[in-house]
Amino acid sequence: MHGRVLVIALMLPLAALPFAKKQKSPQQKEVKVQKTSLSREQELQLGKQAAADVERTLEVVHDPAVEAWLNHIGQQLAKQPQANAYPYYFKLVNDESINAFALPGGPMYVHTGLIRSADDESQVAGVLAHEMSHVALRHGAAQMGKAQTWQTIAGLAGAAAGMTGSGILTEAVQMGGGLGVGSLLSRFSRGYEQDADLNGARMMASAGYNPLDLAGFFEKLEAQMGTAASPKGLEKFFADHPAPGRRRDYIEQDITFYPKKTYNSATGEFAMVQKAVASMPPPKKKPGAALSAAQSKPREGIPQGFRDLQTKGFAVAYPGDWKAAQTKSGGTVYLVPEGGAVQRQSGGVELIAGAMIDYYEPQGGSANLQTATSEYLQSLQQGDRNMHVENTQNAQIGGRPALVTRLTTRTSFQQDPGQVVTVYTVAREEGLWNLALAAPQSKWSEAEPVLQQIAKTVQFPD
Numbered sequence: 001m002h003g004r005v006l007v008i009a010l011m012l013p014l015a016a017l018p019f020a021k022k023q024k025s026p027q028q029k030e031v032k033v034q035k036t037s038l039s040r041e042q043e044l045q046l047g048k049q050a051a052a053d054v055e056r057t058l059e060v061v062h063d064p065a066v067e068a069w070l071n072h073i074g075q076q077l078a079k080q081p082q083a084n085a086y087p088y089y090f091k092l093v094n095d096e097s098i099n100a101f102a103l104p105g106g107p108m109y110v111h112t113g114l115i116r117s118a119d120d121e122s123q124v125a126g127v128l129a130h131e132m133s134h135v136a137l138r139h140g141a142a143q144m145g146k147a148q149t150w151q152t153i154a155g156l157a158g159a160a161a162g163m164t165g166s167g168i169l170t171e172a173v174q175m176g177g178g179l180g181v182g183s184l185l186s187r188f189s190r191g192y193e194q195d196a197d198l199n200g201a202r203m204m205a206s207a208g209y210n211p212l213d214l215a216g217f218f219e220k221l222e223a224q225m226g227t228a229a230s231p232k233g234l235e236k237f238f239a240d241h242p243a244p245g246r247r248r249d250y251i252e253q254d255i256t257f258y259p260k261k262t263y264n265s266a267t268g269e270f271a272m273v274q275k276a277v278a279s280m281p282p283p284k285k286k287p288g289a290a291l292s293a294a295q296s297k298p299r300e301g302i303p304q305g306f307r308d309l310q311t312k313g314f315a316v317a318y319p320g321d322w323k324a325a326q327t328k329s330g331g332t333v334y335l336v337p338e339g340g341a342v343q344r345q346s347g348g349v350e351l352i353a354g355a356m357i358d359y360y361e362p363q364g365g366s367a368n369l370q371t372a373t374s375e376y377l378q379s380l381q382q383g384d385r386n387m388h389v390e391n392t393q394n395a396q397i398g399g400r401p402a403l404v405t406r407l408t409t410r411t412s413f414q415q416d417p418g419q420v421v422t423v424y425t426v427a428r429e430e431g432l433w434n435l436a437l438a439a440p441q442s443k444w445s446e447a448e449p450v451l452q453q454i455a456k457t458v459q460f461p462d
């Protein structure tokens with residue numbers, strides 16, 4: 001083709017030259033690394049925090065053969081110049097929905113559902129290359145710089161970088177307001193999408209995978225959208241990665257600029273991997289998921305003036321002038337009056353008065369209420385030498401068998417450092433659910449009725 005054009009051009013008379021000059025050969029589209037107000041160090045720190053959130057929420061599965069395979073592909077891609085030298089690592093998530101995502105700085109998660117629905121290794125490599133390109137081109141980081149939640153993010157990033165802040169509620173994530181991992185990744189612009197496709201295609205080709213398989217997999221999934229065959233999570237996947245036009249067309253166009261190459265990097269292990277993934281047990285329920293806000297349904301019996309908080313794992317109501325907050329998505333839930341929680345020097349949060357809800361994961365994975373509770377209390381005591389357990393009794397909360405433990409400890413609250421705490425524990429699939437109700441010693445008799453009202457509003461979904 002090129003040779004022919006050249007011949008025609010040579011045969012043109014001299015006068016036609018300016019016209020011929022106009023027909024410039026097409027240029028390969030430039031792909032830009034985005035500018036962002038986050039430093040590379042902050043970006044890595046942010047990714048690390050988000051990875052911890054992810055792993056509280058999703059089950060990372062360990063299967064040596066599948067992990068080795070995934071890491072092999074990932075590292076082949078990671079060493080290409082298009083990957084921008086981030087410290088990528090790859091983990092397998094037990095989740096049947098279609099997804100794979102990379103966090104700023106390089107942690108990357110691949111759902112088993114994605115591997116199940118791919119036709120071959122090269123298609124999986126295509127999704128990895130696309131997601132890694134969002135990291136390499138700093139799309140998540142750039143997006144955060146523009147986000148409305150910038151204040152919150154800056155606070156969190158600051159805390160991570162060892163800066164001290166004031167009052168946890170200025171830095172905490174207001175429940176439902178959500179600085180989830182989602183806001184680091186979701187809804188890339190179409191411009192970013194195309195750049196991730198092109199950069200990903202180039203990364204694939206350099207690593208020895210056919211770049212057209214990137215387009216092929218996206219096309220396959222797009223064709224299944226809204227049909228009965230549509231895998232779980234597909235709508236969300238495409239909401240996050242909107243099609244910027246015909247991926248295949250512009251990738252084909254881009255390939256014309258690549259050096260000639262045979263694409264033969266596939267390991268030949270894909271059949272084994274799909275088989276291993278198909279035989280994995282259903283995902284475990286994780287505390288981080290249970291602590292994430294759920295869509296609220298109206299509930300009966302909420303005391304007047306109380307506000308309702310519904311998560312995926314429980315519902316609880318609290319006085320209307322208190323605040324519900326988490327310092328990270330999927331983290332401990334705090335229900336506190338003004339000044340009820342303060343930030344520790346170490347960066348943690350100290351409950352002075354109010355309620356705190358979390359899950360404890362017993363070492364041996366014991367679902368037994370007694371065993372798990374005593375293990376939990378021991379772990380609390382190890383972290384707090386001022387703590388004294390007074391007694392533990394059988395109780396009920398949310399209609400479930402529970403244990404209620406009364407303990408005392410000391411806080412940094414100068415006026416009255418003595419603290420009384422009542423802890424309810426319930427054995428749940430995600431771990432040992434625990435609700436701590438606390439107040440300074442001198443305020444306990446005043447606070448107790450309100451704290452007990454909170455406990456009475458607890459409900460579990462099943």
Ligand SMILES: [Zn+2]
Nearest residue numbers: 188193196241
């Ligand atoms: Zn994308």
